[in-house]
Amino acid sequence: MTEYIRKKSTIVILQLLLASAVVGIWEYCSASNIVDPFFFSRPSAIMLRVGHWTATGFVWSHLLTTLLETILSFLIGSCLGAVLGFVLGTLPTAAALLDPYIRVGNALPRVVLAPIFLLWFGLGIWSKVALGVTVVFFIVFFNTFRGVREVDPLLIDNARMLGASSGQLARHVLIPSALTWIFSSLHISIGMAIVAVVVGEYLGASKGIGYLIAQAEGVFDTTGMFAGMAVLAFVVLLVGAAVGRLERRLLRWKPLQDSLAPNRFP
Amino acid sequence: MCDLPAVAARNISRAFGSVVAIENISFEVAARRFVSIVGPSGCGKSTLLNMIAGLTSPSEGQIEVFGEPLVGINRRAAYMFQRDALLPWKTVLGNIQFGLCLRGYSQKKSLEKAQAWLQRIGLKGFGNYYPYQLSGGMRKRVAIAQCWIVEPDLVLMDEPFSALDVHTRFRMEEEILNLASRSNTTVIFVTHDLEEAIALSDEVFVLSASPRTRLVGRYPIALPKPRNLIDIKSDREFQNLYQTIWRDLRKEVLKDGDRVHS
Numbered sequence: 001m002t003e004y005i006r007k008k009s010t011i012v013i014l015q016l017l018l019a020s021a022v023v024g025i026w027e028y029c030s031a032s033n034i035v036d037p038f039f040f041s042r043p044s045a046i047m048l049r050v051g052h053w054t055a056t057g058f059v060w061s062h063l064l065t066t067l068l069e070t071i072l073s074f075l076i077g078s079c080l081g082a083v084l085g086f087v088l089g090t091l092p093t094a095a096a097l098l099d100p101y102i103r104v105g106n107a108l109p110r111v112v113l114a115p116i117f118l119l120w121f122g123l124g125i126w127s128k129v130a131l132g133v134t135v136v137f138f139i140v141f142f143n144t145f146r147g148v149r150e151v152d153p154l155l156i157d158n159a160r161m162l163g164a165s166s167g168q169l170a171r172h173v174l175i176p177s178a179l180t181w182i183f184s185s186l187h188i189s190i191g192m193a194i195v196a197v198v199v200g201e202y203l204g205a206s207k208g209i210g211y212l213i214a215q216a217e218g219v220f221d222t223t224g225m226f227a228g229m230a231v232l233a234f235v236v237l238l239v240g241a242a243v244g245r246l247e248r249r250l251l252r253w254k255p256l257q258d259s260l261a262p263n264r265f266p
Numbered sequence: 267m268c269d270l271p272a273v274a275a276r277n278i279s280r281a282f283g284s285v286v287a288i289e290n291i292s293f294e295v296a297a298r299r300f301v302s303i304v305g306p307s308g309c310g311k312s313t314l315l316n317m318i319a320g321l322t323s324p325s326e327g328q329i330e331v332f333g334e335p336l337v338g339i340n341r342r343a344a345y346m347f348q349r350d351a352l353l354p355w356k357t358v359l360g361n362i363q364f365g366l367c368l369r370g371y372s373q374k375k376s377l378e379k380a381q382a383w384l385q386r387i388g389l390k391g392f393g394n395y396y397p398y399q400l401s402g403g404m405r406k407r408v409a410i411a412q413c414w415i416v417e418p419d420l421v422l423m424d425e426p427f428s429a430l431d432v433h434t435r436f437r438m439e440e441e442i443l444n445l446a447s448r449s450n451t452t453v454i455f456v457t458h459d460l461e462e463a464i465a466l467s468d469e470v471f472v473l474s475a476s477p478r479t480r481l482v483g484r485y486p487i488a489l490p491k492p493r494n495l496i497d498i499k500s501d502r503e504f505q506n507l508y509q510t511i512w513r514d515l516r517k518e519v520l521k522d523g524d525r526v527h528s
Contacts, residue, residue: 157321158351160339162365162416172364176355253355253396 041222049227059231065207067235069125069197073132074190078182081137085144086178090170095145106138110196114203128200128208135196139189140182147178183250186243194236209235270333272297272420272452273318278327280313287313289478290327293471297332297419300446300453302463304515305473306522311456312348314473315422318454319345332419344418346426350405352397358408359384359393365416383411387441403434407441414445421446423455427462439466440495447492460515464489464507465498472515475522483514 023043029035030042037045053059088095114131121127151173159173201210209232216224248256271294280288287310295301303311316322318329320340329336331343344365352361359380366376384393387407397405406426413421423442427435443466446453457463463470464487472483489503498504 154347154349154351155353158345158347159353159364159368160321161319161343161345162412163341163368165368168368172353172356172368176353180355253357253398255398 038220039222041226045223046226046230049223050230053227053231059212062208062212063231063235065125066194066197066201066209066232069128069132069200069208070190070193072125073129073197074136074193076129077133077136077193078140078189080133081140082144082178082182085141086148086175089145089148089178090174102138102141105134106142110134111199111203114200117200118204123204123206125207128197128205131200132193132196135192136189139185139192143181143185144178147181148174151177180251180254183247186247187240190239190243191236194232194239198232270297271295271330272299272332273454274330274333275318276328276330278317278324278329280310280317280322281325286478287476288317288324289480291479291481292327293481293484295452295454295469297452298450299468300455300466301469301471302455302457302467303471303473304457304460304463304511305479306475306515306519307458309473309476309518309522310479311458311473312424315345315424315454315456318420319343319422321345340420342418343420343422344413344416346409346413346421346423348425348428350397350409352405352408352412354397357394357396358389358400361397361408362411362415364412369416379415380411383415387411402430403438406430406434406438410438410441410445414449414451417449418451420452420454423453425457428458436495442466443493443495460508460512461499464504464511465493465495470511472511472518475518482518483511485511 026040027043030037030040050059088098110131113134114127117127117130121130155173155177156169159169164172198208198210198213201208202214203210205211205214209228212231213225213228216222216228273295275291275293277290277292278288279286279290291314303314305311313322317324318331318336318340320336320338320343331340353364356364359377362380362383363371363376366379371379381393384390387410389404389407392400392404397408400408409426427438430438439462442453442455445451455463455466460470467487469487470485471481472485474480474482485507487507489498489501489507
C-alpha cells in the first residue's frame with residue numbers, strides 16, 4: 001500500500017510541475033511581450049482577477065447558478081433517460097420502432113437548440129437546464145438501454161431457476177446491470193451537462209460562468225475570459241473528484257480499475 | 267407419492283432449425299437418485315438439462331416432474347451452471363440468500379439460514395465479500411450454497427467443476443456427494459468425465475454423438491455408499507464398470523471425431 005501511495009504522490013507532484021511549467025512559460029512570454037498580453041493576458045493577472053472575484057463574493061452567485069443548472073439538468077436528464085432506456089430495453093419492438101428517431105435526435109448538434117430554448121424558456125435558468133437535459137438524456141438513455149440488453153443471459157436463467165418473477169428479475173438483475181452502466185457514465189454525463197449549461201449561458205443569460213465569459217469577451221477583456229475559464233476548470237476538477245468517489249462507492253462490487261493500484265485482496 | 271419418478275422424459279426430441287440435436291429420448295430418474303449423464307462433447311447434454319430445467323422446451327415429447335407435466339420453468343429444480351452465475355453486485359451472503367429472498371422469506375430468517383450455509387461451505391468471515399474478490403473454488407462453493415439453500419427436490423448440474431483445478435474439484439465433488447447423501451434431493455449431473463460420473467452416481471446415462479443424439483446406455487452403479495472418492499478409483503468393481511462404460515462411450519467419442527475430421 002505504501003508503494004501505491006508513493007507512486008500516486010509522484011504522479012501528483014509531476015502533474016503540478018507540468019502545470020507550473022506551462023503557466024511559467026505563459027507568464028514569461030506575456031511579461032517579455034513575446035506574445036501580446038492584450039490577446040493572451042497573464043497568469044498573474046488572471047489569478048488576481050479570480051482572487052478579486054472570490055474576495056468580493058462577486059463570482060459566487062454566478063457559480064451557484066451554473067451548478068444549479070448543471071444539477072437540475074443532470075437529474076431531469078438522468079431520470080428521463082433511465083426510464084425510457086429501461087422501457088425500450090425490455091421492449092425490443094418499441095426500440096426498433098423508435099430507433100431512427102433516437103439516432104436523429106442524438107445526431108443533432110445541441111448548440112443549435114440553444115436559441116430555440118431561449119425563445120421557449122426565456123433568459124433564466126430553464127433554457128440552460130433544457131439544453132443540459134438534451135445532452136444528459138441521450139448518454140443515460142444509451143447506457144441504460146445497453147445495460148438492460150447486455151445482461152449476461154446466464155444471470156437471468158439463474159435468477160429464473162431460483163424462482164424470480166419478472167418483477168423480481170427487473171429488481172435484482174436488470175436494474176442493477178443498467179445502474180452499472182449509468183454509474184460508469186457519470187463522469188461523462190456530468191461533464192457534458194456542465195459544457196451544455198455553460199454554452200447556453202454564453203449564448204444568452206443574465207447569470208452564470210458562461211455569462212461572465214461572454215461579458216468579458218464583449219469588452220475585449222481577455223483576463224476576465226481566462227478567469228472565467230479558470231473558475232470553470234477548478235469546478236470541473238472538484239466535481240470530477242466527487243463523482244469519482246461516488247462512483248467508487250456505488251460500484252464497490254467491481255474490481256478497482258486504477259492502473260497504479262496493486263491487486264487488492266481486502 | 268414416493269414412487270413417482272423425479273423426472274420422466276417421454277420421447278423427447280429437440281431441433282434447432284433443421285438440425286435435430288436430440289432425437290426421441292425416454293428415461294426415468296427415480297426420486298433421491300444421483301444420475302450422471304455422459305457423452306461426447308457437443309452431444310446435447312446441456313440441451314437435455316435445459317429442457318429438464320424448463321429453460322427450453324422439447325420440440326416433441328413431454329417431460330414430467332414428479333408426475334406432473336413440465337410447463338415453463340421447473341419450480342422444483344435448482345440449477346448449477348458451468349459458468350459463474352453469481353450476481354456480481356451482491357455480496358456472498360446476498361448471493362446465498364438470493365433464492366430465499368425471491369421466495370419472500372423474512373430478512374432475519376433468510377440471513378440466519380445463509381449464515382449457517384456460509385459456515386457449512388467453509389467461508390465464514392467472507393460474507394461481505396463480493397464475487398470478484400473470491401477464488402474460482404470459493405465462488406463455486408457460494409454457487410453450491412445458493413443452489414441448495416432453497417432445499418430443491420431436484421438439483422441439475424451442468425459440468426459445474428470443469429473449470430476447477432484437480433484438488434479443488436475433488437473437494438467440491440466430496441461436498442456434493444455429502445450434500446446429496448444427507449438430503450432427499452435427486453441430482454442430475456452432466457459431465458464429460460467418466461470417472462467423476464461413476465464415483466458420484468447411482469446410475470450413469472451414456473448419450474450418443476451428435477446430431478440426432480440418443481440415449482445409448484444406462485448403467486446402474488452398485489458401489490456401496492458412503493463412498494470415499496480417493497479409494498474408490500482403485501476399487502476393482504469401479505474399474506470393471508469404467509471399462510464397460512468406456513467401451514460404449516469410446517465408440518461415440520470416436521464417431522464424433524470422425525465426423526469432425528471428415
